[in-house]
Amino acid sequence: DSGVTQTPKHLITATGQRVTLRCSPRSGDLSVYWYQQSLDQGLQFLIQYYNGEERAKGNILERFSAQQFPDLHSELNLSSLELGDSALYFCASSHRSVGNTIYFGEGSWLTVV
Amino acid sequence: AQKITQTQPGMFVQEKEAVTLDCTYDTSDQSYGLFWYKQPSSGEMIFLIYQGSYDEQNATEGRYSLNFQKARKSANLVISASQLGDSAMYFCAMRRLQNRDDKIIFGKGTRLHILP
Numbered sequence: 001d002s003g004v005t006q007t008p009k010h011l012i013t014a015t016g017q018r019v020t021l022r023c024s025p026r027s028g029d030l031s032v033y034w035y036q037q038s039l040d041q042g043l044q045f046l047i048q049y050y051n052g053e054e055r056a057k058g059n060i061l062e063r064f065s066a067q068q069f070p071d072l073h074s075e076l077n078l079s080s081l082e083l084g085d086s087a088l089y090f091c092a093s094s095h096r097s098v099g100n101t102i103y104f105g106e107g108s109w110l111t112v113v
Numbered sequence: 114a115q116k117i118t119q120t121q122p123g124m125f126v127q128e129k130e131a132v133t134l135d136c137t138y139d140t141s142d143q144s145y146g147l148f149w150y151k152q153p154s155s156g157e158m159i160f161l162i163y164q165g166s167y168d169e170q171n172a173t174e175g176r177y178s179l180n181f182q183k184a185r186k187s188a189n190l191v192i193s194a195s196q197l198g199d200s201a202m203y204f205c206a207m208r209r210l211q212n213r214d215d216k217i218i219f220g221k222g223t224r225l226h227i228l229p
Contacts, residue, residue, distance in 0.1 A: 002160070006125040043158075043204065055213050088156055092217075099146055099165050102208065102217055104115060104158035 001002055003027065006091050006105035014113055018079040021108045025072055025093030031055075032074040032103065034066055035090040043090065050096060081112045115140050117205050119220035126195055127228050133180070134190040134223045136205030141168075145209045147188040149179065152202040152222070161203075164188055202228045 003026035013019055025032050034046040035102040045058035049068035060066075061079075069076040078085060088109055126132045138147065144185040164172045164179045165168040172179040179188040192199055205220045 003124065033217065035219075043219040045216065045218065048215055050213075058215055058216075090158060094157075094214060097210065099163070101160055101163055102148065102206075103160060104150070106157045109156070 001104040001107065003089060004093050004103050004105035006108050007106055009106065010109045012030050012109075012111045012113060013081060015030075015081055015083060016110075018077065019080070019081065019110065021076040021089050021091075021110075023074045023076070024090030025074070025091075025094075026103055029093035029095055029103075030072065031046075031094045031096050032068055032072070033092040034074070034076050035092065035096075037088045037090065037107075038084075038086070046076070047074060078110070083112050084113045086110055114143075115207060115209060115218050117207055118218035119205055119223050121223045122221075123224045123226065125226045125228055127193055128197060130194045131191060132195050132199075132205050132225065134192075134205075136188045136190065136220060138186050138187075138188060138205075138207050140207065140209060140220065141150070142209050142211065145207055147221065148183070148206040148217075149177070149188075149190045150204045150206065150219075151199075152204065154201070158204075162190065165229055168204065195227050197227050200225060205223060 005024040030051045033048045035043040045106045046060040048056040066076045092104045118137045145166045147164045151159045162174045180192045204222045207220045
């Protein structure tokens, strides 16, 4: 158990819909990262937050948004879903130091039909 | 630009043999961290081992060791005495922390198959 909690674990939804993925970081971790992994693909960095503030943005679509709340949990909102958005979405957390390990949640499997 | 390269898309190794998974990286930073993760078919990302850019000794964690060659910018993962349960996807990653920018980038991964 990495200590990073993601919900839901599995989600099936229709095209055009909107979903919210939730992440609770490890206790004490202020940094939260979101990644997308499509079938047989590597991990694509989406966005990073530190203590509620957006710090880095990757290849995140305009239809996607995220935030980190005062209690440090984070949500990734995916809207106007398309078939190509089907993927495994990971949340990870860490202390803010190069030497600190980044721990991943179990991921949220999103299937868009 | 930061980049991680894993040149072996797939590998087949006999059980109990040692295996080396290659990873090279590109960065102009002096301070960075290198990580290896294992992703079994169930999907979770499991942290295996970490090496800091200033660490003089190679990191080891049980059957895992990291062959760190800073001048060559390589950080190969060595798994000794491979087991069937080692069959998985393996990702090399690099973390840089510069000013407000905290990025972790991943290679495309190597799929390891352990043969009985």
